[in-house]
Amino acid sequence: MPELPEVEITRRRLAPLLLGRRVVEVRTTRDGYFFLTPPRELRRRLLGRRFETLERRGKYLVAGLNGGERLLLHLGMTGRLFSGGVPDAHTHLRLRFEDAGPELLFRDVRKFGKVQVLAAGESSPRLARLGPDALAASPAQLHTAGRRRRAPVKTLLLDQSVLAGVGNIYADEALFLAGLSPRRPACRLSRQDCVLLARALKRVLRRAISDGAGGRYRDEGRVYGRAGEPCRRCRTPIRRVVIGQRSSHYCPRCQR
Ligand SMILES: [Zn+2]
Numbered sequence: 543m544p545e546l547p548e549v550e551i552t553r554r555r556l557a558p559l560l561l562g563r564r565v566v567e568v569r570t571t572r573d574g575y576f577f578l579t580p581p582r583e584l585r586r587r588l589l590g591r592r593f594e595t596l597e598r599r600g601k602y603l604v605a606g607l608n609g610g611e612r613l614l615l616h617l618g619m620t621g622r623l624f625s626g627g628v629p630d631a632h633t634h635l636r637l638r639f640e641d642a643g644p645e646l647l648f649r650d651v652r653k654f655g656k657v658q659v660l661a662a663g664e665s666s667p668r669l670a671r672l673g674p675d676a677l678a679a680s681p682a683q684l685h686t687a688g689r690r691r692r693a694p695v696k697t698l699l700l701d702q703s704v705l706a707g708v709g710n711i712y713a714d715e716a717l718f719l720a721g722l723s724p725r726r727p728a729c730r731l732s733r734q735d736c737v738l739l740a741r742a743l744k745r746v747l748r749r750a751i752s753d754g755a756g757g758r759y760r761d762e763g764r765v766y767g768r769a770g771e772p773c774r775r776c777r778t779p780i781r782r783v784v785i786g787q788r789s790s791h792y793c794p795r796c797q798r
Contacts, residue, residue: 544618544621545711546712546747547751548617549598549603549617550598551751552622553596556623556625556646559644561596563593564590564591565588565590565592566589566639567589567638568585568636570634576618576654577657578614578656579657583659587611587661588607588637591607593606593607594606599675600672602615603617604669610661610663611660611661611662612660613658613659614657615648615656618655618656619652620654620655621649621650621654623646623648624649625644625647627647629645632650632651632653633647633648633649634648634649635648636648656668672703672706673701673702676705676707676747679740681736681737681739681740682733683705684731684739684740685736688728688729689728692727692729693786694724694725695727695731695739696785696788699717700713700788705743710789714791715766717739717742717792717797718792720735720738720739720742721796724785724790724792724797726798765792766791773795773796775793778793778795781794
């Protein structure tokens with residue numbers, strides 16, 4: 543599942559391919575929940591528009607168009623955005639450009655991704671409910687968010703209204719680096735815990751971005767997906783528990 547680093551890497555890869563280009567053709571698959579803006583309207587609103595900016599908000603990509611509209615893209619579980627390549631039955635959105643260069647393709651096998659056009663000045667409830675970006679979150683913001691919650695800190699980290707962009711893998715890795723058990727009630731995080739946690743989040747996310755996300759980092763993960771294997775620090779077997787319906791991996795000795 544694409545998390546913040548994968549989305550940020552996609553943004554960096556796509557920006558040079560997208561910016562300054564004008565859309566001359568929009569092709570989609572059938573209408574469905576993937577299209578928050580229905581295909582016919584999507585075509586009407588994108589045709590002739592030029593991409594001016596490409597930003598990331600949590601796990602969303604937000605492209606600014608020259609009329610002031612914004613194109614919102616979410617990769618869902620299996621979404622991939624790329625330029626060039628051959629479209630297939632899972633390619634739900636294709637944009638062709640005036641310069642006749644490579645097309646932009648949005649392929650998504652499970653179709654949990656999202657596409658929406660926002661009118662100029664239109665706010666998006668999906669973006670409005672996002673908390674501060676996980677790469678920019680301060681210890682004080684984490685402390686304030688956790689103070690009144692008895693939910694486990696793992697659940698707090700996955701709540702996109704608290705912190706935008708953190709998913710299961712990086713939450714587990716950051717909690718290990720911070721020495722915090724994923725089961726610790728959020729209201730029992732001290733200010734110092736929050737300092738360590740904010741630092742750990744930035745470290746795992748930045749590292750994943752610079753590694754190119756996906757493959758390499760996961761192989762080097764300290765806890766995620768390593769249930770029963772020895773902790774890389776103390777050799778205690780890594781434990782797997784389910785918290786808020788998500789699997790969590792942690793070292794019962796290093797994380798309290
Ligand atoms: Zn350990």
